Amino acid sequence: MNKPQDSDRALRHLCELARAVFTEDLSPREQAEWSRLEVKLSGQPRPRRTLAVGLGLAAAAAAVVLLALGWHQTPPSLGFRVVDEAGVPHAAPDLASAGHIDFSDGSQVALAAEARASVTAIDARGAHIRLERGRLSAHFVQLPKASWSLAAGPYQVLVTGTAFDVSWAPDTRDLELWLRHGSVLVKGPNAGQGLAVAAGQHLLASAASGQIVLDSMVPSAPPAPPIATAAQPPVPDLAPTPSPPSERPLLSPRESSRGRLAPSPSARAPEPSLAWPRSLARGDFQQILDDATHRGLDEVLSGAASADLAALADAARYRRKNDLARQALLAQRQRFPHTLAGRDAAFFLGTLDESRAGREARTSALEWYGRYLAENPAGSYAGQALGRRLALFESLHDRAAARETAASYLDKFPTGPYATKARRMVESSQ
Amino acid sequence: MSASDVASFLSRFLAGRVPLLLEDMRSETDTQARKGAKILVLPAADLSTIDDAGLVRAVLHGDPRAPRVLWDRHARLVYRILRRSLGQQNDVEDLVQEVFLSLWKRLPTLRDPRALPAFLVTITTLTLRHELRRRWVRRYMTLGAKEDIGPDLQAVHPDPEARQAVSRLYAILDRLGREERIAFVLRYIEGMELTEVATALELSLATAKRRLAHARARVDYHIARDAGLAAYLSGIDEESP
Numbered sequence: 001m002n003k004p005q006d007s008d009r010a011l012r013h014l015c016e017l018a019r020a021v022f023t024e025d026l027s028p029r030e031q032a033e034w035s036r037l038e039v040k041l042s043g044q045p046r047p048r049r050t051l052a053v054g055l056g057l058a059a060a061a062a063a064v065v066l067l068a069l070g071w072h073q074t075p076p077s078l079g080f081r082v083v084d085e086a087g088v089p090h091a092a093p094d095l096a097s098a099g100h101i102d103f104s105d106g107s108q109v110a111l112a113a114e115a116r117a118s119v120t121a122i123d124a125r126g127a128h129i130r131l132e133r134g135r136l137s138a139h140f141v142q143l144p145k146a147s148w149s150l151a152a153g154p155y156q157v158l159v160t161g162t163a164f165d166v167s168w169a170p171d172t173r174d175l176e177l178w179l180r181h182g183s184v185l186v187k188g189p190n191a192g193q194g195l196a197v198a199a200g201q202h203l204l205a206s207a208a209s210g211q212i213v214l215d216s217m218v219p220s221a222p223p224a225p226p227i228a229t230a231a232q233p234p235v236p237d238l239a240p241t242p243s244p245p246s247e248r249p250l251l252s253p254r255e256s257s258r259g260r261l262a263p264s265p266s267a268r269a270p271e272p273s274l275a276w277p278r279s280l281a282r283g284d285f286q287q288i289l290d291d292a293t294h295r296g297l298d299e300v301l302s303g304a305a306s307a308d309l310a311a312l313a314d315a316a317r318y319r320r321k322n323d324l325a326r327q328a329l330l331a332q333r334q335r336f337p338h339t340l341a342g343r344d345a346a347f348f349l350g351t352l353d354e355s356r357a358g359r360e361a362r363t364s365a366l367e368w369y370g371r372y373l374a375e376n377p378a379g380s381y382a383g384q385a386l387g388r389r390l391a392l393f394e395s396l397h398d399r400a401a402a403r404e405t406a407a408s409y410l411d412k413f414p415t416g417p418y419a420t421k422a423r424r425m426v427e428s429s430q
Numbered sequence: 431m432s433a434s435d436v437a438s439f440l441s442r443f444l445a446g447r448v449p450l451l452l453e454d455m456r457s458e459t460d461t462q463a464r465k466g467a468k469i470l471v472l473p474a475a476d477l478s479t480i481d482d483a484g485l486v487r488a489v490l491h492g493d494p495r496a497p498r499v500l501w502d503r504h505a506r507l508v509y510r511i512l513r514r515s516l517g518q519q520n521d522v523e524d525l526v527q528e529v530f531l532s533l534w535k536r537l538p539t540l541r542d543p544r545a546l547p548a549f550l551v552t553i554t555t556l557t558l559r560h561e562l563r564r565r566w567v568r569r570y571m572t573l574g575a576k577e578d579i580g581p582d583l584q585a586v587h588p589d590p591e592a593r594q595a596v597s598r599l600y601a602i603l604d605r606l607g608r609e610e611r612i613a614f615v616l617r618y619i620e621g622m623e624l625t626e627v628a629t630a631l632e633l634s635l636a637t638a639k640r641r642l643a644h645a646r647a648r649v650d651y652h653i654a655r656d657a658g659l660a661a662y663l664s665g666i667d668e669e670s671p
Binding site for chain 2: 007010011013014015017018019021022023024025026027029030033034036037038040041190191192195196355384387418420
């Protein structure tokens with residue numbers, strides 16, 4: 001063990017032993033740790049073990065008492081009846097079409113014309129409904145331990161007391177859901193462990209493409225159809241309602257390029273698209289750069305459509321051609337100053353400046369972020385822009401500006417990623 | 431909102447193949463604008479197949495599927511480094527949670543999303559430093575009573591002599607400073623390159639080299655003077671373990 005090679009061999013051997021002993025294999029308990037982290041990430045308080053133990057003991061004691069008293073009655077299953085649009089009970093009790101299903105707990109499901117659904121299971125806590133086609137409007141009474149679910153094609157909507165509209169188109173395999181109250185969990189293709197949809201949100205899921213769009217409900221979303229009551233003939237007003245105007249174009253590049261929405265007056269007459277956004281989508285960054293070079297950069301920067309300029313800037317950024325990205329972003333701002341892409345360009349120009357070294361670059365980045373915030377105080381990148389300004393002021397040793405930015409950040413983004421830094425800065429100045 | 435706005439949105443969304451959260455869809459000219467509408471587009475791409483850069487963007491843009499995928503992909507790395515640094519196979523769950531919570535807070539500061547694994551290793555080493563310090567303080571406060579952090583190796587290695595040797599190695603690592611210990615583990619047990627160790631510890635390459643050299647010299651010194659280890663090591667073959 002005195003020679004260096006002996007020492008190397010001994011160390012190598014011990015380290016290999018350590019590697020063999022301390023592996024990355026996860027036990028079932030460790031694999032289940034994700035759920036604990038998920039709770040923390042969602043901001044929910046961690047369940048208190050003491051409370052859980054206390055509740056468990058109380059529940060056990062209650063169970064013993066109830067058993068001792070001979071009380072083991074199971075709650076009765078819910079009942080339901082199906083009524084057609086004329087208010088006549090339907091002959092097939094598990095099927096409804098253009099009618100409604102009344103449940104004994106007060107929950108109701110109203111079906112639009114041409115819709116078809118069935119109750120496939122029912123117990124004391126709720127029912128499982130299968131929507132075969134068309135649209136329905138549901139209102140489920142919020143009772144303790146209520147358990148309602150709805151299936152449409154490959155999707156599952158898990159419900160807790162809530163009200164929503166849902167439609168299923170078997171031909172296009174599209175699920176659409178408008179949530180008015182409560183919350184649901186949608187499971188299905190591409191929805192991972194389930195996608196939580198909250199009140200006021202709208203979800204459009206395509207089983208054919210796997211794409212899911214989750215957005216806010218807008219005034220043009222279908223109004224809540226009237227739920228039939230005993231006093232009113234159950235004729236739900238569920239005529240097909242067109243989707244909100246700006247949803248479909250977002251799903252289809254082809255539709256969006258046709259310009260269903262009015263162009264910005266600041267833009268010139270729309271130039272023919274170079275189809276770069278599609279190349280970008282395919283990841284053909286170099287093809288975009290080559291095409292731009294082939295066409296002539298000056299010509300492209302002065303004549304390309306806004307979407308193509310944005311694609312060029314993105315491709316250049318991804319290829320680390322920062323000078324070209326900067327030129328494209330500057331052209332975007334100059335030629336399309338009032339568009340979203342034009343305003344966002346200020347933020348990206350700031351990030352490009354930050355990637356350069358030197359005080360001058362940092363000062364320039366500060367200015368771009370400031371300009372972005374002035375133009376987009378509630379924009380998508382506002383939090384990041386303000387946070388970066390905070391970091392930049394700090395790196396430039398401008399403590400007064402950093403403190404002011406920190407206070408502003410905390411005011412607007414109290415739980416944002418820069419909140420800790422901002423809080424520390426504000427507290428250090430007090 | 432103009433068509434160019436929509437196209438711009440699409441190009442960015444499609445380019446990243448990750449969702450984009452567009453908070454402000456308002457336009458001065460579009461009376462049909464959806465004021466304040468928040469749109470989250472989840473593309474068809476299976477997140478488990480996209481690269482780390484795409485995954486980071488997905489997390490930052492609020493894709494609810496992304497955190498789970500990130501966990502599935504990288505939790506093992508964090509577990510492994512923590513176990514090898516602390517010398518214990520079990521009971522590192524709380525530290526793993528701490529690492530990932532910290533990652534979530536710091537993710538927006540990650541400049542190059544492709545560097546996610548290195549970023550995660552850096553956060554893990556920061557967490558390790560705090561944990562080793564906490565353990566040192568606890569040991570100091572209990573007047574040297576050694577904390578039960580010895581590896582529970584019974585189940586993971588069949589050879590009792592090998593288990594004993596690993597226990598002795600970690601007893602030696604207990605004698606190193608926090609920084610030296612982590613540097614040693616990353617370099618010699620994890621097998622990281624010098625530059626990777628320097629990045630993880632947020633040190634210059636020269637400082638990292640000095641620290642490693644010092645750690646290595648101390649480990650060699652103690653190994654040579656550990657009679658039990660010497661006896662064990664004298665019996666190993668060239669190609670073992």
